[in-house]
Amino acid sequence: MSRLRLLSAAALLAVAANAHATSFIVTTDAVVGALKSSSDATSDASSSLRDNKIVRAARDDAASFVASNGDIRGVKLxxxxxxxxRQLPQLNATDAQIAQAILAI
Known part of the structure; x- marks a missing residue:
């Protein structure tokens, strides 16, 4: 193989490897950033709910609701x-999921 072809192939390989690594880093940074933002928002929401007296008072009702598969719905729940x-209007969760989340808080 001629020396020019060998150098061209090596340069092309180096450029391709660099482009692949760069796109991987950019993609990884974007995914990690999105996960961190989502995690921060979830953490803020759960900590505000954890401190909420109404939510904390509903633990027993939430346990009854989960144990009865939704048949027992207490006033506190x-x-x-x-x-x-009211606090999280964008939340798209069922009552059962909310009850389980209250038990997990």
Missing amino acids: ESAIDEIH
Whole structure:
């Protein structure tokens, strides 16, 4: 193989490897940034709910709701669900998911 072809192939390989590594780094940075933003928002929301007296008072009702597969709906749980929907209008969760989240807080 001629020396010019060998140098051209090596240069092309170096450029391709550099472009691939750069796109990987940019993609990784974007994914990590998005996850961090989502995690920060979730953390802020859960910490504000954790400190909410209405939500904390609903733990027993949430446990009854989960244990009965939704048959037992206490007044405190209903109040907490309303409070959570008021604080987080963008939340798209079922009552069962909210009850489980209250138990996890």
